[in-house]
Amino acid sequence: MSKDLVINDLHISVQGKPIIKGLNLSVKQGEIHALMGPNGSGKSTLANGLMGHPLYEIDSGEVIFSGVDVLELEANERAKLGLFLAFQYPTAIPGVTLANFLRLAVSAVRAKEGNGSDNDGLIPMREFRGELREKMRQLGVDDSFARRYLNDGFSGGEKKRAEILQLAMLEPKIAILDETDSGLDIDAVRIVGESVSQLIGPELGVLIITHYPRLLDYIRPQFVHILLDGNIVESGGWELAQMLEAEGYDPIREKYGIKEEQNGEV
Amino acid sequence: MAKSETNTMEEIGISNEYQYGFHDDIKPTFKSRKGLDEEVINQMCDIKDEPDWMREYRLDAYKIFKQKPMTKWGGDLSQLDFDDIYYYVKASDRSERSWDDVPDDIKKTFDRLGIPEAERKFLAGVGAQYDSEVVYHNIVEELDKIGVVFLDTDTAIKEYPDLVKKYFGTIIPSADNQFAALNSAVWSGGSFVYVPPGVKVEYPLQAYFRINSENMGQFERTLIIADEGSQVHYVEGCTAPTFSSESLHSAVVEIVCMKGSRVRYTTIQNWANNVYNLVTKRAFAYEDAQMEWVDGNLGSKLTMKYPSVYMMEPGARGDILSIAFASKGQHQDAGAKVYHCAPHTTSQITSKSISKDGGRSSYRGWVDVAKGAKGCKSHVVCDALILDKDSRSDTYPVIEIGENDTNIEHEARVSKIGEEQLFYLMSRGLSEEEASTMIVNGFIEPLVKELPMEYAVEMNRLIQLQMEGSVG
Ligand SMILES: Nc1ncnc2c1ncn2[C@@H]1O[C@H](COP(=O)(O)OP(=O)(O)O)[C@@H](O)[C@H]1O
Ligand SMILES: [Mg+2]
Numbered sequence: 001m002s003k004d005l006v007i008n009d010l011h012i013s014v015q016g017k018p019i020i021k022g023l024n025l026s027v028k029q030g031e032i033h034a035l036m037g038p039n040g041s042g043k044s045t046l047a048n049g050l051m052g053h054p055l056y057e058i059d060s061g062e063v064i065f066s067g068v069d070v071l072e073l074e075a076n077e078r079a080k081l082g083l084f085l086a087f088q089y090p091t092a093i094p095g096v097t098l099a100n101f102l103r104l105a106v107s108a109v110r111a112k113e114g115n116g117s118d119n120d121g122l123i124p125m126r127e128f129r130g131e132l133r134e135k136m137r138q139l140g141v142d143d144s145f146a147r148r149y150l151n152d153g154f155s156g157g158e159k160k161r162a163e164i165l166q167l168a169m170l171e172p173k174i175a176i177l178d179e180t181d182s183g184l185d186i187d188a189v190r191i192v193g194e195s196v197s198q199l200i201g202p203e204l205g206v207l208i209i210t211h212y213p214r215l216l217d218y219i220r221p222q223f224v225h226i227l228l229d230g231n232i233v234e235s236g237g238w239e240l241a242q243m244l245e246a247e248g249y250d251p252i253r254e255k256y257g258i259k260e261e262q263n264g265e266v
Numbered sequence: 267m268a269k270s271e272t273n274t275m276e277e278i279g280i281s282n283e284y285q286y287g288f289h290d291d292i293k294p295t296f297k298s299r300k301g302l303d304e305e306v307i308n309q310m311c312d313i314k315d316e317p318d319w320m321r322e323y324r325l326d327a328y329k330i331f332k333q334k335p336m337t338k339w340g341g342d343l344s345q346l347d348f349d350d351i352y353y354y355v356k357a358s359d360r361s362e363r364s365w366d367d368v369p370d371d372i373k374k375t376f377d378r379l380g381i382p383e384a385e386r387k388f389l390a391g392v393g394a395q396y397d398s399e400v401v402y403h404n405i406v407e408e409l410d411k412i413g414v415v416f417l418d419t420d421t422a423i424k425e426y427p428d429l430v431k432k433y434f435g436t437i438i439p440s441a442d443n444q445f446a447a448l449n450s451a452v453w454s455g456g457s458f459v460y461v462p463p464g465v466k467v468e469y470p471l472q473a474y475f476r477i478n479s480e481n482m483g484q485f486e487r488t489l490i491i492a493d494e495g496s497q498v499h500y501v502e503g504c505t506a507p508t509f510s511s512e513s514l515h516s517a518v519v520e521i522v523c524m525k526g527s528r529v530r531y532t533t534i535q536n537w538a539n540n541v542y543n544l545v546t547k548r549a550f551a552y553e554d555a556q557m558e559w560v561d562g563n564l565g566s567k568l569t570m571k572y573p574s575v576y577m578m579e580p581g582a583r584g585d586i587l588s589i590a591f592a593s594k595g596q597h598q599d600a601g602a603k604v605y606h607c608a609p610h611t612t613s614q615i616t617s618k619s620i621s622k623d624g625g626r627s628s629y630r631g632w633v634d635v636a637k638g639a640k641g642c643k644s645h646v647v648c649d650a651l652i653l654d655k656d657s658r659s660d661t662y663p664v665i666e667i668g669e670n671d672t673n674i675e676h677e678a679r680v681s682k683i684g685e686e687q688l689f690y691l692m693s694r695g696l697s698e699e700e701a702s703t704m705i706v707n708g709f710i711e712p713l714v715k716e717l718p719m720e721y722a723v724e725m726n727r728l729i730q731l732q733m734e735g736s737v738g
Contacts, residue, residue, distance in 0.1 A: 051693050079695040091690040095708025108695035166694060
């Protein structure tokens with residue numbers, strides 16, 4: 001069965017304030033979508049809501065993933081179904097090494113398929129280590145990365161790479177990348193872009209959230225959507241991203257009569 | 267990948283089979299009657315065949331104990347009935363020197379404590395306190411060769427009377443506090459360690475303690491003397507069987523760190539939930555000496571323990587790392603004390619506590635800088651993690667500074683498991699329980715990484731056990 005993500009008329013609010021207002025979108029395995037929108041338009045709200053963050057209240061609508069309405073599921077259940085979110089601001093977990101965490105996560109996510117776990121329900125150490133080392137090499141990160149505490153004291157670039165490493169290890173069906181390119185210098189964007197493009201294939205659907213088209217130079221989307229004030233106002237192909245690159249968001253805002261968000265994050 | 271990583275990653279290979287609430291049936295060979303008086307003490311001295319000075323020391327301490335009022339601060343001691351406790355239980359007639367001589371059921375108990383086979387070979391010596399008496403005490407030849415003494419304290423009194431007499435009770439006098447007085451009167455077992463000048467003991471000296479007789483008090487007495495420029499790491503860990511009636515554990519640990527020496531004393535305690543754990547631990551550190559306490563407290567009904575370092579001469583350093591896990595019905599009143607008695611001395615206190623299911627943890631700390639002790643530095647960090655709204659954490663820091671030229675910092679943080687942290691881990695497939703266990707294990711990692719490998723694994727297992735079923 002194909003594991004598509006289908007969003008129907010979704011409404012999400014944060015602290016009682018409606019942010020996502022009736023959004024429709026469908027991402028199939030093997031497809032690459034870009035969701036572009038200015039700061040404060042609700043991109044991260046959508047991403048967190050899809051993953052099941054308790055602070056983001058789903059007011060109405062449905063999110064069907066691989067045939068299941070996931071809105072009733074805890075975040076870990078969604079992860080086990082094959083949904084993944086690379087966070088815009090990954091949280092630090094002091095004292096927990098990336099390797100320890102990833103072994104538990106990989107074991108949890110793969111447990112459903114009943115493959116390769118030992119008595120503790122953990123993926124065998126040797127197998128895990130081999131896989132981790134290979135993925136780290138592909139990402140161009142040092143072996144010592146695995147021994148560091150998760151996101152604790154990581155630079156912006158390291159955090160984003162750690163997210164992509166997790167993406168590579170967890171092998172989801174649908175991955176949402178929330179501004180994985182923001183705060184990175186040109187070289188770091190290239191490394192992250194190239195790593196993600198290596199993961200792309202018929203098994204993986206990707207929703208790339210960004211407000212700059214930089215990352216898209218490495219991962220060319222088939223579909224581009226523009227999010228304004230909690231709704232997708234235009235959908236198209238690569239030409240939409242090029243248009244934004246050339247003209248910015250002002251003409252679009254003007255067209256839909258939406259003022260610039262004053263209290264939006266930067 | 268480096269080899270050390272294997273270890274780190276192995277730590278999450280934890281199983282649920284760990285058992286610590288067991289109780290082996292071992293017949294004590296002698297048991298005093300309940301309660302304490304001079305007759306019980308005399309009987310104990312007779313059986314132990316102790317020298318007169320120790321008999322006098324005990325009787326003297328008993329007088330002091332009787333005069334002391336019940337301790338009113340710290341935790342609730344109102345349920346503690348001194349008359350309802352056995353003060354002396356002897357499990358076996360002699361100290362064992364070789365593993366083959368150890369009785370089978372005692373071996374079985376060690377097996378269940380999970381002391382790995384390989385470890386037995388490598389350990390410098392295993393001193394295991396079974397009930398009140400050390401029944402097994404193996405010292406490898408290497409220790410003898412380098413002149414290191416590692417004995418149970420009862421034996422040390424007979425074999426090294428002058429050395430013991432010179433230091434015994436000098437760091438913690440009987441009159442220090444109610445429980446030091448009690449221990450001085452009825453102590454039994456514990457370790458005596460002497461490290462000669464310049465000798466560095468390469469591996470940790472280990473001792474295992476348990477309480478294994480209902481209502482039996484455990485009063486071990488440890489004395490460690492690190493001579494000039496020497497180095498030693500002593501480790502004690504214990505698990506206890508669960509009993510229904512109250513038990514008392516009241517140890518005294520005295521440490522002398524002579525010029526330029528370095529001593530680390532690591533403890534992991536996981537007493538049964540009915541145990542009062544009231545321990546006095548103190549070290550004197552002389553010129554350029556360094557004393558480190560690493561102290562982990564889980565379990566017990568009430569723990570009152572504040573390892574301390576007196577920095578007696580310039581350049582001395584005291585580090586105390588304390589961790590407490592208070593669960594249902596438990597009060598961990600733990601902390602640390604540092605006394606800067608000389609100029610240019612340095613201390614660091616790191617306290618981490620976790621409270622859960624209505625448990626209470628308190629940090630009680632004391633930083634003292636004597637008048638004229640210029641250029642001292644002290645840094646205190648207290649982190650408390652509270653897992654639910656029924657649980658509680660307090661800090662009682664006292665800072666006494668008699669000298670202007672000092673640098674003292676105190677940081678205290680109280681946190682809950684962050685929603686963002688939980689969500690982050692859960693979004694990667696971890697259940698809520700797995701996620702919170704991982705966060706708690708990360709929280710205590712600064713302590714765990716200081717532990718020998720097998721203790722680190724045990725500590726993570728204990729945390730996992732404590733966290734089981736905690737998420738509803
Ligand atoms: N955790 C939060 N707490 C409070 N307000 C939030 C939170 N997340 C988002 N918002 C609000 O929701 C709106 C959309 O934010 P966000 O989804 O982060 O936008 P984007 O990712 O497109 O920049 C903003 O007004 C922002 O202030
Ligand atoms: Mg955002």
